[in-house]
Amino acid sequence: MWRATVLTLFPEMFPGPLGLSLSGDALSRGVWELETRQIREHGLGRHRAVDDTPAGGGPGMVMRADVLAAAIDAAALDDERPRLLMSPRGTPLTQARIRQLVAGGGAIVVCGRFEGVDQRVIEARALEEVSIGDYVLSGGEIAALALIDACVRLLPGVMGEEASGHEESFEATLLEYPHYTRPRDFEGRVIPDVLLCGDHAKIAQWRHEQALRLTRERRPDLLAADRKTRD
Numbered sequence: 011m012w013r014a015t016v017l018t019l020f021p022e023m024f025p026g027p028l029g030l031s032l033s034g035d036a037l038s039r040g041v042w043e044l045e046t047r048q049i050r051e052h053g054l055g056r057h058r059a060v061d062d063t064p065a066g067g068g069p070g071m072v073m074r075a076d077v078l079a080a081a082i083d084a085a086a087l088d089d090e091r092p093r094l095l096m097s098p099r100g101t102p103l104t105q106a107r108i109r110q111l112v113a114g115g116g117a118i119v120v121c122g123r124f125e126g127v128d129q130r131v132i133e134a135r136a137l138e139e140v141s142i143g144d145y146v147l148s149g150g151e152i153a154a155l156a157l158i159d160a161c162v163r164l165l166p167g168v169m170g171e172e173a174s175g176h177e178e179s180f181e182a183t184l185l186e187y188p189h190y191t192r193p194r195d196f197e198g199r200v201i202p203d204v205l206l207c208g209d210h211a212k213i214a215q216w217r218h219e220q221a222l223r224l225t226r227e228r229r230p231d232l233l234a235a236d237r238k239t240r241d
């Protein structure tokens with residue numbers, strides 16, 4: 011079974027949205043498992059401190075290496091699953107990495123808080139830093155929810171139609187084509203005729219052209235990266 015273990019100071023944030031809809035149904039059917047671990051259980055002293063002031067000065071607080079290492083060891087000693095640290099300076103998360111995580115049986119996900127995490131625990135516990143985008147969240151929990159959601163929906167038996175996992179944006183190089191449904195006329199905007207003609211080859215061709223157009227307009231970097239891998 012695919013298993014996610016989340017280390018966090020806010021276990022109440024889980025399963026959160028993952029407890030609803032497709033991922034929630036799959037969770038209650040036992041298709042995947044979610045375990046949360048409270049980092050503060052390994053905190054120090056009467057107040058279970060998990061953070062301290064940054065060496066070298068500066069604003070904010072830093073999560074202590076010894077506390078986080080103890081939490082990781084308690085949750086994941088001798089565990090083969092990848093250890094991810096949600097981090098804005100990490101490697102940008104891609105659909106390809108999500109597919110690897112799905113195939114790999116699960117993930118251990120560490121959620122940072124404050125100014126971040128002491129560098130030494132990242133190195134000592136071989137944490138892979140993963141970013142969900144070039145913006146800064148106040149903690150790793152929302153990033154972890156996004157990562158786990160992207161994995162869970164690809165597990166066998168989670169999505170209604172298996173095929174829908176394969177024709178989406180990023181599965182190939184192109185962004186997805188535009189979708190339409192009833193009514194045929196919405197405030198004077200009509201569904202393109204080609205989608206109503208019943209000719210599947212023509213529809214596929216139109217969708218491909220639209221996907222190409224959108225990718226050129228919005229994400230030319232995807233096309234450039236694809237050309238590079240083909241060369």
Ligand code: SAM
Pocket residue numbers: 095096097098099120121122123124125126127140141142143144145146147148149150151153
């Ligand atoms: N001082 C850090 C910096 O400038 O890179 C930002 C720390 S942020 C306020 C606190 C935590 O939120 C981070 O340790 C990380 O776990 C999480 N986080 C914030 N933005 C993220 C992003 N884009 N992707 C993944 N995790 C993020």
